[in-house]
């Protein structure tokens with residue numbers, strides 16, 4: 001296997017091994033990152049997703065060089081970068097607050113990185129022109145950064161970070177300050193920029209929807225740990241842990257017992273006594289009681305005598321879909337989501353005994 | 369509807385009277401000083417009509433000229449030295465993690481504000497006397513060094529305040545964009561810090577220009593700054609010439625302090 005190539009053949013860009021960070025010492029010590037292991041591939045849109053305070057920024061700043069990890073290694077293209085100061089690392093950052101230089105014009109901001117690299121004036125001018133075009137800010141080149149709107153500042157911050165053509169672009173919740181509509185626009189624009197430039201993006205967000213729509217792969221973080229890494233569909237359909245299932249989308253949790261295990265398919269026994277095939281989590285339980293997760297839209301409402309039975313407690317109409325809240329035998333609520341058809345009559349009544357069904361392989365066995 | 373009011377010191381009885389007394393005490397003597405600088409007569413207490421004669425006489429007085437030049441040289445040098453040192457000290461105390469003894473360093477930078485000036489003056493007198501004996505040098509540098517030293521905290525304060533108010537992520541962004549520490553300082557930190565530096569330099573200038581005690585003790589024979597010259601004059605005949613010089617000094621100080629105030633208020637644009 002050639003250097004810098006991972007087992008699946010894709011070129012490795014960033015390799016993080018056993019990285020930990022503890023702030024402070026003694027009684028006030030706080031471990032913000034615990035044993036982080038990630039491989040980020042070339043040209044990938046990689047997202048760090050997690051709730052506030054889970055360590056996303058700390059991890060991003062470790063890559064940029066503003067946080068000094070307590071242990072572990074971090075390589076870019078096989079070069080150890082932990083020993084290098086921020087200005088010697090081949091990464092650029094789009095800061096959460098943009099951090100545009102207020103005493104410089106838009107064009108000067110964008111050219112700053114190239115100027116620091118001592119590129120010739122003519123080259124700087126042409127690259128800045130290119131970048132201005134890329135983010136559609138050409139008319140504003142000579143404005144001061146205080147004279148442009150939030151969305152425009154965001155685009156300038158992006159152009160400034162892209163101008164030196166870094167190997168990796170780090171983005172720390174760059175869209176969080178924007179309103180909904182602009183945010184949607186910028187999501188599409190970011191995706192376009194990434195495919196046009198071919199630069200590896202490491203993107204931080206706490207917005208699961210943003211992560212699912214934009215990423216090639218997502219790392220879900222909680223309390224300083226990486227819980228699961230995978231494609232958006234993989235993460236959504238097959239969350240490995242209860243936290244992941246809960247944080248991304250809505251989920252029903254059902255207690256079950258593993259009967260047998262073959263490859264990544266487990267045969268589980270539901271509380272009703274019925275058995276069904278479910279996907280098992282890597283390094284998960286191989287036998288005994290477990291929790292399985294079923295997405296509301298992956299289950300259907302049936303007549304009694306299905307996989308699970310219960311009492312229909314509530315019907316909530318949402319326009320595009322309808323939610324059925326079913327209280328199962330063990331007293332927990334199971335939510336089923338059904339897409340609405342035009343002018344379809346509601347064929348269920350609150351208070352009815354109903355059954356719940358889902359296909360084999362839809363349920364996911366959780367690791368904990 | 370009358371709402372119960374929170375405690376407001378302005379509404380206490382006698383407040384206006386006390387305030388008035390304070391203002392009169394503070395400003396009446398200064399106003400009188402300025403007024404009598406335009407006196408046509410010899411007295412600093414009996415008004416005999418308006419005249420510029422004391423300004424002209426001060427302007428033509430060679431001793432005043434020499435003292436003014438000396439004062440300006442010392443204040444300019446001291447302000448430059450103190451401001452440079454203060455910028456470095458402010459960077460060291462705001463742009464590094466808290467290190468062992470950082471509180472002590474902070475205290476030591478501000479030491480001249482806390483030690484009685486007369487003590488510093490006597491200490492300098494003795495120290496410089498020893499140096500004079502050892503080297504034989506009796507020039508201007510003693511005063512420049514002494515003034516630089518006690519001006520540092522005055523220059524340090526506004527610079528530090530400015531640095532603390534500055535967004536650290538700007539400097540990080542510059543470092544992220546391949547700026548080495550020195551270039552980050554020159555291209556990003558300094559342009560933002562500029563109003564603070566100017567404010568600090570001006571404050572240091574005024575403080576140096578006005579200083580009497582340390583100058584009186586540290587100066588060599590024959591050297592006189594404006595304040596020490598005036599002090600010397602007060603021991604002899606007092607004419608409104610003193611008032612005229614004082615008024616000019618006052619005008620310079622007020623102008624610089626107003627400029628300082630405006631600068632330290634100016635927002636980062």
Ligand SMILES: Nc1ncnc2c1ncn2[C@@H]1O[C@H](COP(=O)(O)OP(=O)(O)OP(=O)(O)O)[C@@H](O)[C@H]1O
Pocket residue numbers: 023024030031032050051052053054055056057058059206
């Ligand atoms: N310099 C520091 N000293 C001590 N603790 C810190 C420091 N920086 C961050 N932390 C702590 O580390 C944890 C992770 O912080 P971090 O900024 O990485 O969170 P985050 O995932 O980016 O959150 P958010 O979504 O709110 O930005 C937090 O609990 C925070 O309080």
Ligand SMILES: [Mg+2]
Pocket residue numbers: 056057058
């Ligand atoms: Mg953060």
